[in-house]
Amino acid sequence: MLSVEEARARILGALQPVGAETVALSEAWNRVLAAPVHARLTQPPADVSAMDGYAVRAADAVEGAELRLIGAAPAGHPFAGAVGAGEAVRIFTGAVVPAGADAILLQEDARASGDSVVVTETVRTGRWIRRAGLDFREGEELLPAGRRLTARDIGLAAAGNHPWLSVHRAPRIGILATGDEISLPGDPVAPGGIVSSNAHALAALVRSAGGVPLVLPIARDDVSAIAAAARGARGCDLLVTAGGASVGEHDLVQRALGPEGFALDFWKIAMRPGKPLIWGRLGDTPLLGLPGNPVSSLVCGIVFLWPAIAALGGRPDLAAPLRRAKLGAPLGENDRRADYLRATLSMDAEGRRAVTPFETQDSSMLKTMARAEALLLRAPHAPPLEAGSTVEIIILADLGL
Amino acid sequence: MLSVEEARARILGALQPVGAETVALSEAWNRVLAAPVHARLTQPPADVSAMDGYAVRAADAVEGAELRLIGAAPAGHPFAGAVGAGEAVRIFTGAVVPAGADAILLQEDARASGDSVVVTETVRTGRWIRRAGLDFREGEELLPAGRRLTARDIGLAAAGNHPWLSVHRAPRIGILATGDEISLPGDPVAPGGIVSSNAHALAALVRSAGGVPLVLPIARDDVSAIAAAARGARGCDLLVTAGGASVGEHDLVQRALGPEGFALDFWKIAMRPGKPLIWGRLGDTPLLGLPGNPVSSLVCGIVFLWPAIAALGGRPDLAAPLRRAKLGAPLGENDRRADYLRATLSMDAEGRRAVTPFETQDSSMLKTMARAEALLLRAPHAPPLEAGSTVEIIILADLGL
Structure with a gap:
């Protein structure tokens, strides 16, 4: 089984930023600059x-x-x-x-x-x-390539006299949910069936990372249905599947895509939630296969898909910032898989950040995932920890998630 | 002169959340729920x-x-x-x-x-x-009204079988920049003129707060031009002006809008940057008059406009979170105006957050504003501080700014 770090490095190493497009200044907020912006005049122009x-x-x-x-x-x-x-x-x-x-x-x-x-x-x-030029001088670089434009940056580009900006186009991410048991929200639910949540949660995650989602129709658990659906993702910058990736007889994604020319890189990582994770290439299109459990799918989305979209969108060095917090409750020893515990944040008496994992960490519990404020990281084989120990966390709001 | 806190309370006290609209689940990411979401089924439906x-x-x-x-x-x-x-x-x-x-x-x-x-x-x-109901049970509240929907929330609403959600419509914010000296980016610049940056920076700020900006044509420094432009903002939930609000003979906004039925609440606050700040009502439309200096306009936008849009958008209790940091350089005594210093963030040797204000704090320096990562707050009459003292800051990324 691959480590999380190695898996992420292999994913990011295979991706190139998408090309640029010209957008009006008024549409450029939150987009990623594809070229630096230089001042076209001196500001102020005179004393x-x-x-x-x-x-x-x-x-x-x-x-x-x-x-x-x-x-x-x-x-x-x-x-x-x-x-x-x-x-x-x-x-x-x-x-x-x-x-x-x-x-x-x-x-x-x-x-x-x-x-x-x-x-x-x-x-x-x-x-x-x-004095003339107190703010900036003609020709000076105002904003570097690769910067996601804030409201303040838009003001600066305007002051530098730019009506148009060159930004990376938003990466187009195909999303394919598979499973006989799932139906779309509002559609009839079969006996024993559940409502599909992965595709729309991942679509929102794609938007928060600056991509444009393309939600493909749900594919039944059937080799030809999955193959046909995947063909609908041609022209995407990345195809994401959810479900059909686990270890049993219903591990269909690989079987369905093999005849379509799928080249597998890896399919198993030492991580919880989320052991089954597929990475490869379907023709020209990189393919990331996420687990079907909604929490696993979202956690793997945060750890792998979010930085992948950032890299496609012109920000190759962006990763979730790791922050530190005091542990609010003791933790047992970890096994050989890196763990990403859903957790809440609070402030302790001395104003330090405290993080407390939810007691039940089942990977089907979407309500817990929605209420989480952070993921608490545990390395493989991490020893037991007392309450008050310092741990590393990802704060979900840092990623707009 | 009003304090910042009193001014903000008067602004927020005058605003009511806008109404709701029905949007598809796939369009609901980052919108604010106007009604709670209850589970329409039990999840899992059986063991x-x-x-x-x-x-x-x-x-x-x-x-x-x-x-x-x-x-x-x-x-x-x-x-x-x-x-x-x-x-x-x-x-x-x-x-x-x-x-x-x-x-x-x-x-x-x-x-x-x-x-x-x-x-x-x-x-x-x-x-x-x-077990059946491990995640949630039919009828249970999954998401409260007033919540800005994350990707995880979208997944939870999907799992609860909601194809549609009731969200606050995005508040419509008119933006009116005034001044004989300003021109639109890319348009001819007159001698002694500058390129207008406020309107587009504020429009991006409106988007980051969840609003929809309506950028009105630039109004010349002329009573009838400003009055005509303001009439174009009818139907907006809030009209923001930039410029024309200072103390001199060119304080035109109030003169222009008086005959249009403008009812002034206040126009001066004890704050730097940004002393001239107008708040009142033009007919049915609340009006916020920001200073014309680009940095003043953005800082006042962060301190007053951002929470005003949040309140209109159904999140009345939202304010910029105040955080603490160690001061990276000594600071002199403050005068009677609350100060919002543009500053950068770093980590000190012990992993604590440090904040260092830029040496020059001129309110025309948009480049400094764009490079800032935080605003360092100084209360009126605050005493001098040594490097290493604890200060309060607003981290701009916390607001998506």
Whole structure:
């Protein structure tokens, strides 16, 4: 059985980022830059006022001096002339500082009447002037390739005068749930059957990782049905199957896809929940086979599918950040499989993060999975731990999950 | 001047959640539930096998015993008969346990040949059986109203047999940038002009908070242009303006909107960046006037607009979580305005979170804002702090910002 780390490395090593597309700035939020963004202009473009007040020569603007008002410079309407000795120009935040002026007299430090401005507080040279290029200069790199764009980044790209951005297209992920026992939500449920939850949970996980899901029709537990469904995933960047991957006679996915040209890389990992995990390639399409249990499918989705979509989407080095927490309850020894326990978070008396696994960790319990706030990681053969020990966790909210 | 807390309370106190809409389960990810979701069935619907193996009577299945195979129960195909003394039924994960059986013999603990199954490891009563209702029971509340749906929640709602969900519609937020000096990205820039970044940065912030932005055309610094633009926001759940709100002669928003029926609540808060902040109501539409400086506009957007959209969207109690960190550099005394310093995060030698403010905090520096990972909060009149002191921060990634 492969370790989790080796399995993930083999998956990520086989994936290349998808190509780029051009999107409008207004559609680029949360997308991943395919090329760096350089400033197309200098910001501010010239020395500008940081406040409302008067553009003056500092040498003249000493307390008690009276200056002569010769014009105004609102933002967007530069003053055409120059400020001479004993002169002042009314100026507003963001407006270009007129030639000759070397400081801003704040309006609360002046008494104005008609064309006279009396200085009530001496001004320092350069005060309240934002220099040209304070924020950035033309040609400077504002945002690097591979960055997922925040609202702040969108503002910066706008200020750099970019109406369009080059981003990785969203990876297209086919999702194929298999099983005679499953039906779609709202459809008739057969005796002994259950409602399919994997496909739609995984589709939402795909969206949270920045991909576009393609939910294929449910395939019955039948070699030809699975093969036909998989053919529907041509053109996807990755095909994910859920179910049909376990060890019994109903391990159908491999049997169905073999004649379709499926090249298996591995199919078993030392992990709980989720031992049966298939990785290979169906023609040109990478294929990830997840277990059918809903919790196993989601945990393997978090550990393998989420970083795979990130890598396809231009963020190859992204993994779930491992964080530390104090253990809220004792834990027994672990066996040879890495364990991902569903757990809740709290703060202990000293304000430190505490993590407490749910008592029952059955891989069919979706309600527990939905209520979990973290996955608590246990290495293979980890020794028993006392409450209060430090453990590693993945916080699900860190991944938007 | 109002405190930040009082201003936010007045804003949130004036807002009601918007109504609900019905969306398909496949479109419900990241939406906010308007009504709780109850299970429409019991899961599992009956006692089912947790493993691949044989359904047996525990009393018979002792090491060395030979059982007679009388049929098979794959998932979705319940075995119609009953398991009698000395009998076994082949069973697979998720399949209904046949009548008469009270335990599962694992396939790796059995040696099968023809219709004979030899037990190689004694079985315990009830072992490897998932009881009906282990995950949830019909009628049970699975997800509460007000919850923003994760991928895991989508899976749980699917398993509960819901093809449709009732969610709050996304609040519609009008965004009006004003100013003679600003132009849209890619449009011609006038002498002394700059490219408008606020509207698109705020639009992305609206999306990250779950709203739908409506970016209105830029309004010139002119009373009638601003009034006409504001009329275009009718039907929005909230109108946000950026710029035109400062203290000088160019404080146009209030003058323009007065004749349109604008009822002001407050317009000045004790905060940096962002002193000029307008809050009121234009007819039926709440109006939030943000400062024009791009950093001020975004910081006020984080502190006031983000929770306002959350409240409109059905999450009235949501605020940016305050976290603690060690200060990476000393800080001087604060004045009477609450300060929100742009800062980066790191880990100190002992694995504790450290926060270091950027040296220059000018409210025009969008590049610094884009590179920030946190806002460091300083209360009015906060005393000087040594490096290593504990401070409160907002981590921008916590808000998806």
